[in-house]
Each structure stands twice: as structure tokens, then as C-alpha cells.
Amino acid sequence: MGLIKKLPVYTEHIPGGSLVTTSVNSVLTMAQAKSLWYLLFGTACCAIELMATGASRYDFDRLGMIFRASPRQADIMLVAGTITKKMAPRVKRIYDQMAQPRYVLAMGGCAIGGGPFYYDCYSVLKGVDKIIPVDVFVPGCPPRPEALLQGCLEVGKKIRTLKLDEWS
Amino acid sequence: MAEELRTEDMTMNMGPQHPSTHGVCRLVLTLDGEVIKDCQPVIGFLHRSIEKMCENRTYAQCIPLMDRFEYCTSMSCNWAFCLAAEKLSDIKVPERGEYLRVIMGELNRIASHLIFVGVTPMDCGALTPFLYTFRERERIMDLFEMTCGQRLTYNYIRIGGVAKDIPPEFIPKCREFLDIFEEKIRDYEKLLVDNPIWIARNKGVGIITPQLVYDYCISGPSARASGVNFDIRKNDPYSIYDRFDFDIPLGTGGDCYDRFNVRVNEMRQSARIVAQALDHLPDGEIRVKVPLKFKPNPGEVYSRRENSRGEMGVYLVSDGSTKPFRIRARGGSFSHLQAVPHIVKGLKIADLVAIFASMDIIMPEIDR
Numbered sequence: 268m269g270l271i272k273k274l275p276v277y278t279e280h281i282p283g284g285s286l287v288t289t290s291v292n293s294v295l296t297m298a299q300a301k302s303l304w305y306l307l308f309g310t311a312c313c314a315i316e317l318m319a320t321g322a323s324r325y326d327f328d329r330l331g332m333i334f335r336a337s338p339r340q341a342d343i344m345l346v347a348g349t350i351t352k353k354m355a356p357r358v359k360r361i362y363d364q365m366a367q368p369r370y371v372l373a374m375g376g377c378a379i380g381g382g383p384f385y386y387d388c389y390s391v392l393k394g395v396d397k398i399i400p401v402d403v404f405v406p407g408c409p410p411r412p413e414a415l416l417q418g419c420l421e422v423g424k425k426i427r428t429l430k431l432d433e434w435s
Numbered sequence: 436m437a438e439e440l441r442t443e444d445m446t447m448n449m450g451p452q453h454p455s456t457h458g459v460c461r462l463v464l465t466l467d468g469e470v471i472k473d474c475q476p477v478i479g480f481l482h483r484s485i486e487k488m489c490e491n492r493t494y495a496q497c498i499p500l501m502d503r504f505e506y507c508t509s510m511s512c513n514w515a516f517c518l519a520a521e522k523l524s525d526i527k528v529p530e531r532g533e534y535l536r537v538i539m540g541e542l543n544r545i546a547s548h549l550i551f552v553g554v555t556p557m558d559c560g561a562l563t564p565f566l567y568t569f570r571e572r573e574r575i576m577d578l579f580e581m582t583c584g585q586r587l588t589y590n591y592i593r594i595g596g597v598a599k600d601i602p603p604e605f606i607p608k609c610r611e612f613l614d615i616f617e618e619k620i621r622d623y624e625k626l627l628v629d630n631p632i633w634i635a636r637n638k639g640v641g642i643i644t645p646q647l648v649y650d651y652c653i654s655g656p657s658a659r660a661s662g663v664n665f666d667i668r669k670n671d672p673y674s675i676y677d678r679f680d681f682d683i684p685l686g687t688g689g690d691c692y693d694r695f696n697v698r699v700n701e702m703r704q705s706a707r708i709v710a711q712a713l714d715h716l717p718d719g720e721i722r723v724k725v726p727l728k729f730k731p732n733p734g735e736v737y738s739r740r741e742n743s744r745g746e747m748g749v750y751l752v753s754d755g756s757t758k759p760f761r762i763r764a765r766g767g768s769f770s771h772l773q774a775v776p777h778i779v780k781g782l783k784i785a786d787l788v789a790i791f792a793s794m795d796i797i798m799p800e801i802d803r
Contacts, residue, residue: 308452310459310481311799312506312587315550319576319586322553322569336454354459354480357451383499387491390482409587 292431299342299368300423302331306341308361311348313375313409320412330419338364343422345415346401349377349384350392362399368429370422373401374415376408383408444472449787451480457554457791458798460772469783474776481802489762494520494594494729497759502588504764505800507550510536510543511742513592515764518673519738519751520594524731529720532596533675538609538712539582539591541705545616546575547743548698548705551795552623555695558792559636564626571619574612581605594729596722606713613706620702628696637691641778641790644689651774655745655767657794660697661689667741674740678715679708691793698795701743728757744768744795766800 274297276289305327309317321327321334335341338361350358362371373395376382381393395401402425405418449462459480465473485504489497501516502509514536521528528536553568576586582601583591591598627633648658658665666683668676684700686693733755739748745767752761771794779787 307454311483312503314458315506315587318550318554318565319569319573322573323566324570324573338452349481349483351480351482353482354451357480361452383503384483384488387488388484389487390484411586 295431296427296429300426303343303370303419303422304333304335304341306338306344306361306365307334307336308344308358309347310350310354311377313347313378316409316412316415317345317347317374320415325412325416327416327419330416330423332419338362339366341365342368343370343372343419344399345372345374346378346395347374347409349382350395350398351390352392353390355392355398358395359398368426370402370426371395371399372403372405372418372422374405374418375410376406379404379406442467449784454558457796460796460798460801462787464784464787466784471779471782471784471787474779474787476772476775478772478798478801481798483799483803485803486762486764489759491758493727493757494731494759495727497762498593499588499590501764502590503799504803505742505744505747505766505797506587507547507797508543508743508747509587509589510539510592511740511747512764513589514540515738515740515742515747515749516751516762517592517594518740519736519749520729520731522738523734523736523751523753524729526595526723526725528596528674529723530717531600531719532721532723534712534716535597535601535721536592536674537676537679538709538716539579539589539597541708541712542575542578542609544705544743545702545709546572548702549575551698551743552695552702555789555792555795556627556633558788559633561627561633564623567619567622567626571612571616574608578605578609578612581608593722593725595725596720598722600721606716609709609713613710616706617703620699624699628699634692636785636789637695637793639688640691640786641782641793642688642690643774643778647774647777648689651777652770653745653767653774654770655742656697656701657694657745657767657771659683660686660693662687667739667746671739673738679711681705681707691789694793694795730755730757739765742767744797744800745771764803766797766803768794768796768798768800771796772801 274289274293276287279286373379378395384391403418403421405414445466447464451459451461461477463475485500498513501512504512549568549572553565556564583589643661645661645663648661648663681704684697686697731753735752737750739746748765750763754760
């Protein structure tokens with residue numbers, strides 16, 4: 268019953284059970300927020316922390332997050348690591364290949380704004396939000412697994428607030 | 436008269452976004468059915484100009500950049516850079532500093548090999564070992580975190596010693612880890628070494644002959660799996676490695692299976708070194724005083740050390756100012772990737788994945 272209490276529902280008791288009325292929007296957004304399949308897209312140091320988050324101690328599966336190698340099957344793209352100017356067109360293309368609704372989480376200083384490669388570096392893209400829209404930024408170099416888990420929960424919160432016609 | 440079946444070569448892209456390329460490497464494959472006729476690696480997707488950036492930074496500021504040079508074994512990269520700077524200006528590191536460096540370096544080697552032992556089976560389709568090895572790796576991460584406050588990029592080894600002394604609870608925690616670790620290695624071996632699927636997938640696949648090792652300058656565990664007995668810790672000892680008693684695991688076949696076993700056995704030897712270093716850890720200073728604006732003597736130097744992926748060398752040119760004139764860092768992966776096209780010709784795509792994983796190639800070391 269805990270689940271029902273969280274939803275905006277109207278419950279009517281009838282003999283032998285109860286009848287629940289709710290909106291499609293709240294059910295769909297809740298379902299999606301609880302099973303975000305992420306695209307395994309690690310380029311640099313953050314990828315190791317992403318792997319550590321997916322492994323035994325931190326256990327990403329608790330949040331319903333399972334890694335997918337194909338962008339077609341993924342809901343969220345975790346940009347973990349430095350994006351260089353050579354890599355940028357590929358990132359854009361992979362994002363375009365993802366099915367809607369899609370979300371992006373920028374993990375670590377490099378994906379947010381260049382990180383340690385902001386000054387004097389000619390080859391690094393200064394932030395992945397220059398090429399694709401980013402929903403949540405997780406700072407750190409690299410962020411701790413706890414920080415990444417928090418970031419994913421924030422994405423879930425954002426999804427819960429969306430309306431069906433806003434899905435993109 | 437039977438008509439001859441005409442076939443056409445297919446050019447296929449593997450990567451840059453591919454889960455088994457360990458980073459972002461693009462391989463252009465020319466295929467005849469499933470058989471690889473040609474393989475052309477395209478690199479540079481992670482070129483972060485670390486060497487160029489070091490020229491605009493002081494020596495102390497270069498060390499965090501060397502962390503990002505090869506993030507699986509950051510301590511080693513710190514160490515290789517500091518070794519070069521110390522060699523140039525004849526700095527003698529205190530005893531305790533040297534011991535702490537060895538402890539951290541070997542623990543980092545174990546952590547890096549644990550990633551390898553977890554991820555290589557995952558590329559071949561076995562997800563389970565990944566969960567076991569990362570369980571033990573977290574214990575090492577805890578040790579590093581209590582020492583220097585970071586899990587992956589440490590900035591711990593500094594010119595003239597190490598940044599901080601270990602906390603008092605480090606030694607009991609480390610011994611606790613070493614006690615259980617031998618048993619855990621046996622667990623990994625039980626999962627994989629006698630597993631018929633693993634043997635079918637890896638034994639006799641991707642053979643590197645000793646001649647190929649010399650031709651392509653393959654170093655580290657991948658070379659030792661082919662029977663080439665060369666380890667910089669033994670052959671050209673740096674730091675205090677001549678005081679420890681350890682063996683060099685050697686393979687015979689030079690195939691993927693041997694490369695895996697050599698690394699598993701190397702973890703045992705590293706654990707032995709850490710145990711010996713903890714036994715003989717002296718008291719005293721951890722670092723000699725080096726000025727913040729450190730100026731080494733003018734000149735050039737090449738220093739090398741044994742990394743978990745092969746020879747990690749730093750070539751450093753100094754003009755006597757506070758900033759290095761030129762830095763050239765050498766990682767083992769570059770030579771390994773060069774050898775891959777030679778090895779995979781005539782094999783199947785599935786073998787390429789196994790070979791690529793077993794060479795333990797990591798892209799930032801190549802692109803820099």
C-alpha cells in the first residue's frame with residue numbers, strides 16, 4: 268500500500284477489494300523514474316567510478332538502473348569522462364540515436380566544463396552541455412559513487428515532475 | 436557448371452562507443468564473413484594534451500595531471516614523474532617515504548589488476564567475476580581514501596617523498612585485507628581458470644611469440660606471458676625493490692589464457708611485497724623539504740618503472756626554470772595496440788574482443 272499512498276489517487280472501497288482511479292501521467296512517470304536504463308558511455312577516469320557504482324558495494328541495480336551497450340535501449344546517458352573535440356560529433360550522434368524520452372547526466376568536472384583541462388588545453392570540449400542538453404550535473408574529479416547515486420535520484424525526481432506532452 | 440559464389444569484403448567500424456574497447460578506441464575492420472582480414476586502429480579520441488599542459492605548469496602542478504594520464508594506476512604515474520624529477524636534481528627520498536611509495540604502488544597494482552580480472556571476463560560474456568573483484572577493490576579504495584582522501588586520482592606521491600603519513604588504522608586494515616586476499620584470488624581462479632567455456636574462449640587465442648614481443652616492444656605482464664623474463668623491478672631496480680623477496684610469474688604460451696593467469700599470479704606477488712614492506716616499515720621523515728618553486732638542474736633524464744600495464748617511463752627535459760621544458764610520458768598500451776592488428780589477422784571478431792581485453796589496453800595512456 269505504500270506505493271499507492273505516494274501516487275495522487277482516488278481510492279474507492281467496494282466489496283471484495285478497492286477501486287483506484289489515477290492519471291496515466293503519474294503512473295508512467297513513476298514507472299520510468301524507477302527503471303532508468305543507462306547507456307554505458309565512459310571515456311575516461313569517471314568510467315572507473317561508474318563501474319565501481321555498478322559493482323557490488325554501491326549496486327546501481329537498487330535504483331533500477333541496468334547498463335545497456337546500445338543507445339537504442341537506453342533511457343539515460345551518463346557522460347562519464349572527458350569529451351574531446353574529436354569525440355564530440357560522436358556524442359551528439361549517440362544522443363540522437365537514443366529513443367525519446369531521453370535524459371543526460373554529466374558526470375565529473377570534464378563533462379561539466381572541462382575540469383582540469385579548462386586552461387591551456389586545445390583539444391577538450393569545455394562542457395558536454397555545449398552539444399547536448401544536460402539534465403543533471405554531478406561535480407567531482409571523479410565524483411564519489413554516492414554522489415552519482417544522488418545525481419540519478421535527482422533525475423528521477425525531475426522525471427516525476429514532467430507532464431506527458433513535455434517528454435523529450 | 437556450378438557458378439562460383441562471389442563474396443565481398445566488408446568494412447566495419449568497431450567503436451568509438453563500444454563497451455569492450457576500454458575507453459574510446461575505433462577499430463576499422465575489413466572482414467571476410469566473420470574473419471578479420473585487416474584491422475586499423477584509430478586513436479586520438481581522448482587526446483587531452485597532458486604533455487603540452489605540463490609545460491605551462493610548475494613541477495608540483497604537473498603531478499595531478501599525471502594522475503589523469505593513466506587513471507587505473509595513478510600512483511604509478513605520480514611515481515614515474517617524481518622519479519624523473521628526483522633523478523634530475525639528486526634528491527634522496529627518506530626511508531619511510533620509500534616504503535610508503537612501495538606499499539601504495541603495489542596496492543595500486545593489485546587494484547588495477549582487479550579491474551582487469553573483473554572486466555576481461557565481462558568482455559567474454561561472464562559478468563560474475565566483475566562483482567567479486569570490485570568487492571575486494573573497494574577495500575583497497577578505502578585504504579587509499581583514509582591515506583590521501585581520494586578514491587581514484589590521488590596526487591599522493593610528491594617530489595621528495597609522499598604527501599601525508601598513513602593514519603594509525605591503516606596498518607591493521609591493510610593486514611586484514613592481505614589475510615583474506617589469498618583466499619579471494621583462489622575464488623577468482625575457481626571461477627575462471629578451470630572453466631571449460633573460459634578455456635575454449637581464451638586458450639591458444641591471440642598468441643604473441645617472444646619475437647613479436649621484441650618487435651613491438653611489448654612490456655609488462657603481456658610480455659611475461661610469452662615467457663620473456665623482463666621486469667624492471669628486478670632487471671633495473673628503482674626505489675627499494677632490491678630489498679624485497681618476490682617472484683616474476685611467467686607464462687609459456689603467450690595466449691590470452693596465459694596473460695590472464697600471469698596477472699592473477701602477479702597480484703599474489705604484489706601482496707607479498709606489501710606484507711614485507713609493512714613488516715619493515717621504519718619510523719622517521721616521509722618527505723625531504725623541497726621548495727614550492729622547485730627548480731631541478733638543467734638537463735634531460737629518462738626514468739622508468741614497472742606499471743601494471745608495462746613500462747611506464749617519463750622523459751623530462753629541464754632548462755633550470757620552475758616549469759618543465761618538455762615532458763614525454765610513455766605507457767605500455769601504445770605498443771600493445773600496435774601489435775593488435777598483427778595478432779588478429781585471420782581470427783574471428785569474437786577473438787578480437789578477447790585479445791583486446793587480455794592485453795589490458797587503456798586509451799588515455801595512448802592518446803595522452
